[in-house]
Amino acid sequence: MLSNPVFVRSERKTPELMKDITKKYSNGEVTVVWKPSECIHSGICFRGLGEVFDPRKRPWVTIEGAATDRIITQVKKCPSGALSYYLNRDSEEPVKVEAETIVETLQNGPLLVYGNVSVKDSAGNITRKNNVTAFCRCGGSGNKPYCDGSHKRNGFVG
Numbered sequence: 001m002l003s004n005p006v007f008v009r010s011e012r013k014t015p016e017l018m019k020d021i022t023k024k025y026s027n028g029e030v031t032v033v034w035k036p037s038e039c040i041h042s043g044i045c046f047r048g049l050g051e052v053f054d055p056r057k058r059p060w061v062t063i064e065g066a067a068t069d070r071i072i073t074q075v076k077k078c079p080s081g082a083l084s085y086y087l088n089r090d091s092e093e094p095v096k097v098e099a100e101t102i103v104e105t106l107q108n109g110p111l112l113v114y115g116n117v118s119v120k121d122s123a124g125n126i127t128r129k130n131n132v133t134a135f136c137r138c139g140g141s142g143n144k145p146y147c148d149g150s151h152k153r154n155g156f157v158g
């Protein structure tokens, strides 16, 4: 387990190159979809299921590392949507999550809201969110009110 997790695998790519990258990892039953440009480096995936998610490895996802239900449970906790999944017998649409709304403060990071929420921005636009939504607490995000991972770069403590 890493005490200060970072995704070293992304450091050689520019943000522009990262934007278009989508990786898929399948065990024949479930396919995990990974969009590195959306990762906010919360570390939730590899702290929760290090047998599957390990940024020190190449590839960093070992899909055979755990049973399908454990993988799905962990993927649902990804606060940014960088990780999603679909069951291979179903369509390739990422599964929407129905969950009770829970609010959690991530140390030195965003405010995580689990479940279905409607977010109204300063212009009055309403966006429906599900799964887990990460809201910026550090003030440095370029995509407010959402976290974009800037807290890792600006040294936010709180």
Ligand code: SF4
Pocket: 038, 039, 040, 041, 042, 043, 044, 045, 046, 077, 078, 079, 080, 081, 082, 083
């Ligand atoms: S945002 Fe998702 S993919 Fe990125 S570290 Fe957190 S849980 Fe893992």
Ligand code: FES
Pocket: 040, 109, 110, 111, 135, 136, 137, 138, 139, 140, 141, 142, 146, 147, 148, 149, 150, 151, 152
């Ligand atoms: S808390 Fe992540 S960018 Fe502000």
